[in-house]
Amino acid sequence: MATVSTLSRLDAGSLALRMRLDALTRQVADGRKGPHYGDIAPQARLAIDLRADLARREAWQGNIDTAQARTSVTQNAMQRIADIATDFYEKATKLDGTSATLISAVATQARAAMTEIANLLNETHAGQYVFGGTDSANPPVPDAAGIASSGMAADIAAAVAGLAPGNAATVAAATLAAAASDAAGTTPFSAFLSDPARGLSELRQAVPTGEGQSIDYGIVANRNAAATSGGAQTTGSWSRDILRGLATLAALDPSQAALGTDFTDLVASVRVGLRGAIDTLGVEQGALGATEERLQSISRRHDDLTITLKTQLASVEEVDMAETLSRLDATKTQLEASYRAIALVSSLSLTNFL
Structure with a gap:
């Protein structure tokens, strides 16, 4: 009976050692204390809170990354538009009425430039139109290729065709009214952006950057944002x-x-209008640049805090690998000794015992 009792105790001890060895082997394999929150009690609540905070920061970081990609595309498009406007401002300074050839050339180039700008206002990122506001699935300038013959362009052309002695100011006012119009059939911009109840009144697109925090960054094709x-x-x-x-x-x-x-x-009215637009566009670019810097700063802060949170979480959920390896080796040694003891006790006969 004593031998049986001894074997039972040895078997129970061996089983406990095997279970400990299995747990240590798994910990060495994945570096974690265990797959269940019970394995890290009483710090399970802390781990849950840390993981939730990490998830929120990863979501905010993803939002910021997307916004930064969109602002980069927006900035590139605006810079090209500014370059085109500057080029034609300079061309307009040379139109003094002495060269018919130059007037014809500038007119032809201006029509092509209108098409290029319309296409720039239709720039996309990840399949979304960056100047489209919340209607980002549809182009803000539906007929970019035909903008030179749009209602706006036709109304302006009709006004310019009526230029006569003493009415330059009237013609300029008519071109201004045509460009400012949001009427269907006149404006080259989408129905959404031209609707007072939708695009013309909606707030700028904003990106959530933290708990209860967001930053405006959107710019639409037909109206100013920060400028x-x-x-x-x-x-x-x-x-x-x-x-x-x-x-x-x-x-x-x-x-x-x-x-x-x-x-x-x-x-001259064209030059004044272009000069003002170039200056305003520069202000818009500068404001968007400041927004990009803010987003970059917040992104860096999230990165730093994410590293800290991951370090804290690791201290709760992960094992000390050096200590775990040492315990694994010790447990193997103990288990081998247990097996030898079981084998020795099992081989004892009554004669050997006596």
């Missing part, structure tokens, strides 16, 4: 002002140079 347009020759929107200037230049006829002052006054 304010000023002066007599503005629609209130840098994009409309640029398109108005280009459409006016595109509609010029070399024969109108003979009107002298009226021709140069109309061209």
